[in-house]
Amino acid sequence: MVSFISRVDEKTLKRERQRARDLRSGQWWKNQLGKGICYYCEGHFHPSELSMDHKTPVIRGGRSTKNNLVPCCKECNNEKKYMLLCEWIAQREEEGRPLACARQELY
Ligand SMILES: [Zn+2]
Numbered sequence: 001m002v003s004f005i006s007r008v009d010e011k012t013l014k015r016e017r018q019r020a021r022d023l024r025s026g027q028w029w030k031n032q033l034g035k036g037i038c039y040y041c042e043g044h045f046h047p048s049e050l051s052m053d054h055k056t057p058v059i060r061g062g063r064s065t066k067n068n069l070v071p072c073c074k075e076c077n078n079e080k081k082y083m084l085l086c087e088w089i090a091q092r093e094e095e096g097r098p099l100a101c102a103r104q105e106l107y
Contacts (some may be wrong), residue, residue, distance in 0.1 A: 008059050019064035032071050039070035042100035055085045
C-alpha cells in the first residue's frame, strides 16, 4: 500500500495541497458545501459535516482541480482513504453495497 506514495514528490504535494486550500476558501467551494450532499454516498449532511476530498488522491497523481474535488462525509472520507474512486467503486460493488455515485461515474 505504501509503494505508490513516493511517486509524487514533496513539491507537488505541497503545491496541490495549497491549491486545495485556496479553492476551499473560495465561493465555488461554499456553493458545493451549500448543497449539503456527500458526493459519494449522496447522503444529506450539514455543510459543517462535509469535508473536501480528492476523487483521485494527490499522492496517486490527482490534482486540486474543480472536477477532482468533491464534498464528502466523514464516513466516506474514512473509508475511501487513498483509493482511486474507480477502485473504491469496484470494492463496494464486490461487497454488495454499491456506492451511490457509481451511477454517474464513467470509468
Ligand atoms: Zn458519504
